[in-house]
Amino acid sequence: MSTGKPKPVVALYGLTCCAGCQLEILNLEDDLLDILGHINLVQFRMGSSATHPGPYDVCFVEGSVTNEAELTRLKELRENSKILVAMGACATTGGVNAIRNGRNIEEFKQSVYGDASHVNTFPQILPLKSHVKIDYELQGCPISGQEFVEFLTALLTGAEPREKNYAVCVECRMKENVCLMKEGELCLGPITRAGCGALCPSLGFPCEGCWGPVPQANVESEIDMFSQKGASFDLVVRKFRMFNASAEEFMKQLKRRLNIEWL
Amino acid sequence: MALAKFDIHHIARVEGHGDLFVELKEGKEPRVEMRITEGTRLFEAFLRDHGHNEVSHIMSRICGICSHSHAIAALRAVEAAMQIEPHLQTHQLRKLQLIGDNLASHALHINFLALPDYVGARNVIEMLPKYQEEVQRALRLKKLANDLMELIGGRHTHALCAVVGGYTHVPTSSQLQSMRKRLQEAIPDAEAQIELMGMFAEPKLVRRSQYLAVKHAKDYPLYEGDLVTDKGLRVPESEYTSLIKERNVPYAHAKFSEVEGKPFVVGSLGRLNVAKDQLSDNAKRMTKKVGLKLPSYDIFQMNLGQAIEYLHYLDQSIEIIDDLLTQNLHADIVDYKTRSGSGAVAVEAPRGVLVHEYRFNARGRVLAADVITPTAMNYSNIEADVRSLSPVLQELSKDEAELRLNMLIRAYDPCISCSVHFVRTA
Numbered sequence A: 001m002s003t004g005k006p007k008p009v010v011a012l013y014g015l016t017c018c019a020g021c022q023l024e025i026l027n028l029e030d031d032l033l034d035i036l037g038h039i040n041l042v043q044f045r046m047g048s049s050a051t052h053p054g055p056y057d058v059c060f061v062e063g064s065v066t067n068e069a070e071l072t073r074l075k076e077l078r079e080n081s082k083i084l085v086a087m088g089a090c091a092t093t094g095g096v097n098a099i100r101n102g103r104n105i106e107e108f109k110q111s112v113y114g115d116a117s118h119v120n121t122f123p124q125i126l127p128l129k130s131h132v133k134i135d136y137e138l139q140g141c142p143i144s145g146q147e148f149v150e151f152l153t154a155l156l157t158g159a160e161p162r163e164k165n166y167a168v169c170v171e172c173r174m175k176e177n178v179c180l181m182k183e184g185e186l187c188l189g190p191i192t193r194a195g196c197g198a199l200c201p202s203l204g205f206p207c208e209g210c211w212g213p214v215p216q217a218n219v220e221s222e223i224d225m226f227s228q229k230g231a232s233f234d235l236v237v238r239k240f241r242m243f244n245a246s247a248e249e250f251m252k253q254l255k256r257r258l259n260i261e262w263l
Numbered sequence B: 001m002a003l004a005k006f007d008i009h010h011i012a013r014v015e016g017h018g019d020l021f022v023e024l025k026e027g028k029e030p031r032v033e034m035r036i037t038e039g040t041r042l043f044e045a046f047l048r049d050h051g052h053n054e055v056s057h058i059m060s061r062i063c064g065i066c067s068h069s070h071a072i073a074a075l076r077a078v079e080a081a082m083q084i085e086p087h088l089q090t091h092q093l094r095k096l097q098l099i100g101d102n103l104a105s106h107a108l109h110i111n112f113l114a115l116p117d118y119v120g121a122r123n124v125i126e127m128l129p130k131y132q133e134e135v136q137r138a139l140r141l142k143k144l145a146n147d148l149m150e151l152i153g154g155r156h157t158h159a160l161c162a163v164v165g166g167y168t169h170v171p172t173s174s175q176l177q178s179m180r181k182r183l184q185e186a187i188p189d190a191e192a193q194i195e196l197m198g199m200f201a202e203p204k205l206v207r208r209s210q211y212l213a214v215k216h217a218k219d220y221p222l223y224e225g226d227l228v229t230d231k232g233l234r235v236p237e238s239e240y241t242s243l244i245k246e247r248n249v250p251y252a253h254a255k256f257s258e259v260e261g262k263p264f265v266v267g268s269l270g271r272l273n274v275a276k277d278q279l280s281d282n283a284k285r286m287t288k289k290v291g292l293k294l295p296s297y298d299i300f301q302m303n304l305g306q307a308i309e310y311l312h313y314l315d316q317s318i319e320i321i322d323d324l325l326t327q328n329l330h331a332d333i334v335d336y337k338t339r340s341g342s343g344a345v346a347v348e349a350p351r352g353v354l355v356h357e358y359r360f361n362a363r364g365r366v367l368a369a370d371v372i373t374p375t376a377m378n379y380s381n382i383e384a385d386v387r388s389l390s391p392v393l394q395e396l397s398k399d400e401a402e403l404r405l406n407m408l409i410r411a412y413d414p415c416i417s418c419s420v421h422f423v424r425t426a
C-alpha cells in the first residue's frame, strides 16, 4: 500500500443488525494495527466515542433499514460519502431481517409487543441498494475479514476490487470435499456466490446461501434438485429465504417456479 | 424546576443503539430513562414455523458479540423440548464454545470499550502511543478466544457445526493439543490484565442490589444449572418465569425485568457474588492479590470481575481439553425423534444469564419462542444505579457527569441489539 497520499477518511456505520460484520473487522487482530496505519478511521461507534460528521472517502454500512430514521441516516451517509459500501447479508440481501417480508407485519408486531402502537417498523426489508446508490457490496453473514482486507487494499492502491462471479461449489471442489448433495443434503452452494472458501460444506454442513445469489444462478434446477430429494415445498421456501428473502434474483424465480403469491 | 438534565444520544462503545435520559429535580425523585432505540427485529415472530434444526443458526444472528451463547442456548432448549440427550463430548465442546464467547467478549469489553475511559482516551487507537504493550496484549487475548471459537464452532462469529444432538465436525487431537498449549501460555497475559484492571479503584458506586447467576453443582456458572440469587432464591432453569418478571416500559423497545419486584444484576458480578468459591485456584489467588473483596456491591468492579473470569475460564478450558483428549473424538450426532414439547434453559453469556425457551409441534416446527437477554435483565438496575448516582452528578461539571454516566453504563457492557424486544409470543 502506498502511503505518500493523505490517508483516506473511513467510517463504519451500523443500522439494525447483530453488529457481527463490524466485529469481523475488529477481529482482524493480526492486520488491524497495520490497516489503521493506512486509513483515517473517524467513525466507529462500537469502538470509539469520537464522532465525525463527514465527508468520508469510504463509508461501510452494515445492517438493514427498518424505519424512517434509518432511511434518513442512510441518505445522509450517501450524500457524505464518495464511496458507499454495503456490508453483510443484512445490507445486501436483507439477511435474517427480511424473513418478515410478505408476512403479516401487524400480527408479527402484536405477537411480540402486545400493544404495538408505539412500534414503528417497515413491513419490507430491502437491500440498501434499493434505497440509495451503493458503490460496492461485501457479502456474507458475517462478511469475511479476508475479503474486507482484499477490498480495502484494492481501494487504497487504486485497483478495481475484484468480484467473485462463480459459485461456492467451485471453491468446494477445489477443496476436494465430498459433495453433501450426493449424501442427500440440501445445499445452496450451486447458486451462492463464492467468497467464504466453501466454509460450511468443508465442515460437513450444507451451504445456507449467506453470500447471496451468484450471477446467473440457475434457481429452477436447484429447486428441482431439492424437490427430487424429497424436500417439501415449505422447506424449499425456508431454505431460500433464510438469508435471501430480499434477494430479487432468488425470489423472482422462486415465486414463478412454485407459484407463491406472497413472496 | 430541573436542576440538571442529561440527554446522552447513542451511547458509544457499547453494542447497539441506546440513549440515556436523566432529569434531576429539586426535592423530587430524579427521572431516569434508558431509552432503547435500536430498530425492531421481531425474531420471535419470524422464527415461528421454522424447523427445530434451523433455530440455532437464526437465533445466533441476534448478536454478533455473543453469537455462540445464543446458538448454544437455542440448541439446549430444542433438546430439552424433544428430550434429546447428546453425548458427553458434545456438552464439553459446547462448553468450550461458550468459554470462547466469554473470553472474546471480556477481552473486547475490558480493553477496547471500558479501558479508554480510565486512561482518558476516546478509543483504543488513541491509547496506542502510551499503551502499546497493553493494546498488543489485548489483541493477543482476543485472538486466542476467537481461535478457540473457530476451532470448535467453525467460525468465530456465527458458528456453524454445532447442531441439534451433536457436531458435524470436530477438531483433531493435535489441534486440541496446540490450542491447549496456547491457552496455558496465555495465563501470564490474563494475570497482567487483572493487575491492570485492579489499579482502577475509582470511580466507585456501591449499592447493594440482588445478584443472579446460573449455578451448577460442580462448575463455575456457564452451561447449565439453577437460577440462584445471592439472597438464597433458587429455581430450576426451566422455571425461570417464576423468578424473573418482565414489564413493558413506554420509552424502550426492550422489556425490563425484576426479581421479587426489585432490580437485579447479572454478568461478572452476578456470577462472582453467587459462585466465588467455584473459581479456579489461579483466579482465587489473583482476586486476593488485587484485593477484590467478594461479594462486591460496587458495580464498577464488573470490569475487574471480567478480567478475573478471563483467567478462570482459561483454566476451565484447559481442564475440558484434557478431558476431551482422553476420548476418541469424532463427528457425532445422536439419533432422535422429532416430537412436540417445550423447553427452557439458561446459560451464562458474557453479559450474564441468557434464557431461551421454545415450543414445538409434532413436526418439530416452532410454535412460540421467548428469549430474555442479560442486558434486558440489567436495565432496571442501571436505572436504579443512575438514580443513586444523582447526588454525585450534581457536584460534577456537565462533562464529568456525562463521562461518569457513560462509564457506569459501559460497566454493564450492555448489548443493546440483543436486548431489543424479546418477549413471549402469544
Ligand code: SF4
Pocket (backbone or CB within 6 Å): A017, A018, A019, A020, A021, A022, A062, A063, A087, A088, A089, A090, A091, A095, A096, A140, A141, A142, A143, B061, B064
Ligand atoms: S450480515 Fe449477519 S453478521 Fe453481518 S450484521 Fe447482519 S446478521 Fe450480523
Ligand code: SF4
Pocket (backbone or CB within 6 Å): A168, A169, A170, A172, A173, A177, A178, A179, A180, A181, A182, A187, A188, A189, A190, A198, A201, A206, A207
Ligand atoms: S457440497 Fe454443496 S457446495 Fe460443495 S459441491 Fe456439493 S453442492 Fe456444491
Ligand code: SF4
Pocket (backbone or CB within 6 Å): A140, A141, A168, A192, A193, A196, A197, A198, A199, A200, A201, A206, A207, A208, A209, A210, A211, A212
Ligand atoms: S458455505 Fe454458504 S452459508 Fe456457509 S459461509 Fe459460505 S456462503 Fe455462507
